[in-house]
Structure formats: structure tokens, C-alpha cells
Amino acid sequence: MTLLQQSAMTLPLWIGKPGEKPPPLCGAIPASSDYVAKPGDKVAARVKGVDGDEQWILAEVVSYSHAANKYEVDDIDEEGKERHTLSRRRIIPLPQWKANPETDPEALFQKDQLVLALYPQTTCFYRALIHTPPQRVSTCQIRSRPPPPDELD
Secondary structure, X not given: OOHHHHHHHOOOEOOOOOOOOOOOOEOOOOOOOOOOOOOOOEEEEEEEOOOOOEEEEEEEEEEEEOOOOEXXXXXXXXXXXXXXXXXXXXXXXXXXXXXOOOOOHHHOOOOOOEEEEEOOOOOEEEEEEEEEOXXXXXXXXXXXXXXXXOOOO
């Protein structure tokens, strides 16, 4: 099992007080528009490859410049370890907590919702649809489909 898979399996479970809503970055709940990811946070980053094509990769935040409104992120791929400077709109913060389907169903990705999923054994994301939301604390099933050109641009 890779370090990345272990990290995903040990993502903490959000347990709120009765009536408390899950916070941003719990499951499917996005970060607020003014959220700034901290150094060490994992993010999906849209970068240009050597062939000029853009792709979403798993990256780690190195720093954020408020003046330039840009992140410096490192590709976490051991072989292609590169540093990228990217605008905020090219970064998607990844969840910091798992959502419990029994207590916080509103924090789950829903059937047919578009998500980014990691190709197996890689650090590259692809567009996919949720096939089955989880019934208990685990992972959901996804099905891939060809992405429309305007989605996640």
C-alpha cells in the first residue's frame, strides 16, 4: 500500500456535536472562497505538462503569496518532483476530514456528481462520476466518463 493510500485511509472522521454542521473541507463540502491552503496541505493542482496539455495532479502546498495571489506547490510524484507557481483558481484544496454517512449525509458526494479521482498507482487525477455514495464510513464507487471540454476548466 502506498503512502498516499495510507494517508487517505487515515483521514480523520468528522465527529461534530449534535446539531453541528460539518465544516468546509469535510467530505464534499468545499472550502470557502477566501480559504488559503497551508504549507503541507494536499491539493489538486492544474498544471501544464511538458507536451503543453493541462492535467490535474496531486500536489503539496509549499507557500502562498497574498501579494501575488499565487501558490507554490510541489508535485508529490517521486519521479517528476517539480515545483509549480499557480494562481488560486488552479488549486482545489482536498478534504481534511471524512464525512460520516449516518450523521452527515449532506457532506457526501452524491450519485452522478462530478469529482476528480486519482488514477490507480499515480498522482494524476481524472474526471469521474460518483456511482454509489457510501452507506458507511468508507470510500464511494465511481465510474469514469469522457469529460466535456468545459468542465473543471
